[in-house]
Amino acid sequence: MKTLALFGGALLALPALGGAVEELFDRVDESLTLSAFDDRWRARLSGLLDLEGYFFQQPTPGLLNTAGDRLFAPRLTLFLDTQFGPHLYAFAQSRLDRGFDPGDGPARARLDEYAIRFTPGDDGRFRLQAGKFAAVTGNWNARHLSWDNPFINAPLPYENVTTIFDREAPARAADFVHGLNEPKYEYNPVAWGPAYGTGLSASGQLGRFDYAAEMKNTSLSARPESWDATEIGFGHPTFSGRMGFRPGPEWNLGISGSAGPYLRPEAATMLPAGRGVGDYREWVVAQDLRFEWHRLQLWAEVYEARFEVPRVGEADTLAYYIEAKYKFTPRFFGALRWNQQLFGTVPNGVGGRVAWDRDLWRVDLAAGYRFTAHTQLKLQYGFQQETVGPHRSGSSVAAQFTVRF
Amino acid sequence: MIHRLIYQGPAFLVVGLARLSAQSVIEGKVELPKTHSAPVMNQRYGIISVGGVLAPNPPVAVVYLEGTFPPAAGRPVRQVVQTNFTFVPALLPVQVGTRVEFPNHDPTFHNVFSFSPPKRFDLGRYRPDERPIPSQIFDKPGLVTLRCDIHEHMRGLILVLDTPHFATSDADGRFRLTNLPSGHFVLKAWLSSKTTLEAAVDLGTNATVHRDLP
Incomplete structure (x- = not known):
């Protein structure tokens, strides 16, 4: 309690110290930015501390x-951005936390992202990137970091685990539709967060259009343990892409697609005879929209996904969200997000069909306050309701304090 | 000339007399810090990136005359342009009461804001051809740090001064203040929020004084 009171007192003091605190962070930033070879080579180390x-x-x-009803998840994220002239850029992201997704595991350090990018021309028409990096699909990945997003958790398509299980194949259809019997973390969402898979991408801008295409080692739904090329190779790659259109600076509309096998190698022994993990794909078609105007920002994404499930068939789902953020004052903002996921039907193994998971909706409400240009507090409330079956519901409260340097 | 202005009206008389008593000049050189910043743009998740190499910011000084002067006549208007994902100029001195416009010359949105105590504001996200050009009036002296809420590397400074007599040095530190009144003043050179050099100066009528700092 004393720690909380001290923390609260320090937060309240931040705006009063604002000018001095901002100068301190700016000096830290300058000292973490290096250049050489007449400024042709530059590097900047920056980071986020999330409590x-x-x-x-x-x-x-x-x-x-976690199995409990509360969780404290501190996270230190370090970024390295470096460029050599106008044509070569590289970046890396490493994290020290209790798991890629908030959990109660021991503290671990990981290299979550690293990539090198080659831009041959000066007009942004084409660029090539290789490494381990966020998927090019949709519009949430570009704003998934804590400082850039008004919410603490991800929208439903990026975090709601479904009955899809990537480590095993069901022995019969009834096993698949039986529900979530394993620990929740064993199952997969449509897209697992920013999906930092390993591979190659090409992207660029052509007038009002922009495009991106990538080949990665894993599907969008793959769990973080699968993202490394040392864990999952390129024997069964996933191909994804996005085409964007900007009718004006306020708008960005996009359509994305992705196709690739989603089962991990250990599932191979459980597949029907003559079939391999490459025969069971996750297909995704998604639309995204972004609008921004003065103090208002809107985002929306619709994901339609199909999983080819061994001995079951095609399991379809539609997940979407619409999100709005409004800056009430230079420091204070609020955000509202509506999420919903609907599931199709699959054979139940006894001649009928049954929904392969429970439809649900979730509403998220968040408020944020920037004490300085480098410190931010967010509070979030979420309420989730299943709309079929036992109609389970649940609510959650989260707080996140971020220091950006 | 005075004779002609008097006959044309009292307003011309005031301007003419002020000009006659404001002909002194101070010129010199400020020793600038050796360091310069070469910022790096975070391009991790941007699908589009045109250019991407930001212009380095050589250190410059703002040299100004401290004293008691009449407030600015009218409301001066200056500009800080957002171009190639930088604020230009990176350091703008203005007199208290100046309106500063922030035109966006990049092909994408910018969101200029400041949390600095002399001026807190947030212009929101606005497009390149935004009209009227988003602006703010800087009515308290002090240092205002400009930032962009979309592009974290962007940083600019506005030094709001309580004097009409100021100039920005060139990259070698050379400066020239003109049209100065006669009298005893303190000449200051602002180098950073931590470093301001100063020297006393006596200005006669139509005098040219050479003064280096330090």
Whole structure:
């Protein structure tokens, strides 16, 4: 309690110290930026320190990975951005936390992203990137970091685990539709967060259009343990792409697609005879929209996904969200997000068909306050309701304090 | 000339007399810090990136005359342009009461804001051809740090001064203040929020004084 009071007092003091605190952070930034060879080579080290707390009802919402009803998840993220002239750019992101998704595991350090990018021309028409990096699909990945997003958790398509299970194949259709019997973290969402898979991408801008295409080692739904090329190779790659159109600077409309096998190698022994993991794909078609005007920002994404499930057939789902953020004052903002996911039917193994998971909706409400240009506090409330079956519901409260340097 | 102005009206008389008593000049050189910043743009998740190499910011000084002067006549208007994902100029001195416009010359949105105590504001996200050009009036002296909420590397400074007599040095530190009144003043050179050099100066009528700082 004393720690909390001290923390609260320090937060309240921040605006009063604002000018001095901002200067301190700016000096740190300058000291972490280096250049050489007449400024042709430059590098900048920056980071985010997130202190997150969650209170929730079991089952845990989204990808929270704990058996309790509360969680403290601190996270230190370091970024390295470096460029050599106008044509070569590289970046890396490493994290020290209790798991890629908030959990109660031991502290671990990981290299989550690294990539090198070659831009041959000066007009942004074409660029080539190789490494381990966020998927090019949709519009949430570009704003998934804590400082850039008004919410603490991800929208439903990026974190709601479904009955899809990538480590095993069901022995019969009834096993698949039986529900979530394993620990929740064993199952997969439509897209697992920013999906930092390993591979190659090409992207660019042509007038009002922009495009991106990538080949990665894993599908969008793949769990973080699969993203490394040392874990999953390129024997069964996933191909994804996005085409964007900007009718004006306020708008960005996009359509994305992705196709690739989603089962991990250990599932191979459980597949029907003569079939391999490459025969069972996740297909995704998504539309995204972004609008921004003065203090208002809007985002929306619709994901239609199909999983080819061994011995079951095609399992379809539609997940979408619409999100709005409004800056009430230079420091204070609020955000509202409506999420929903609907599931199709699959054979139940006894001649009928049954929905392969429970439809649900979730509403998220968030408020944020920037004490300085480098410190931010966000509070979020979420309520989730299943609309079929036992109509389970649950709510969660989260707080996140972020220091950006 | 005075004779002609008097006959043309009292307003011309005031301007003419002020000009006659404001002909002194101070010129010199400020020793600038050796360091310069070469910022790096974060392009991790941008699908589009045109260019991407930001212009380095050589250190410059703002040299000004401290004293008691009449407030600015009218409301001066200056501009800080957002171009190639930088603020230009990176350091703008203005007199208290100046309106500063922030035109966006990049092909994408910018969101200029400041949390600095002399002026807190947030212009929101606005497009390249935004009209009227988003602006703010800087009515308190002090240092205002400009930032962009979309592009974290962007940083600019507005130094709001309580004097009409100021100039920005060139990259070698040379400066020239003109049209100065006669009297005893303090000449200051602002180098950073931590470093301001100063020297006393006595200005006669139509005098040219050479003064280096330090």
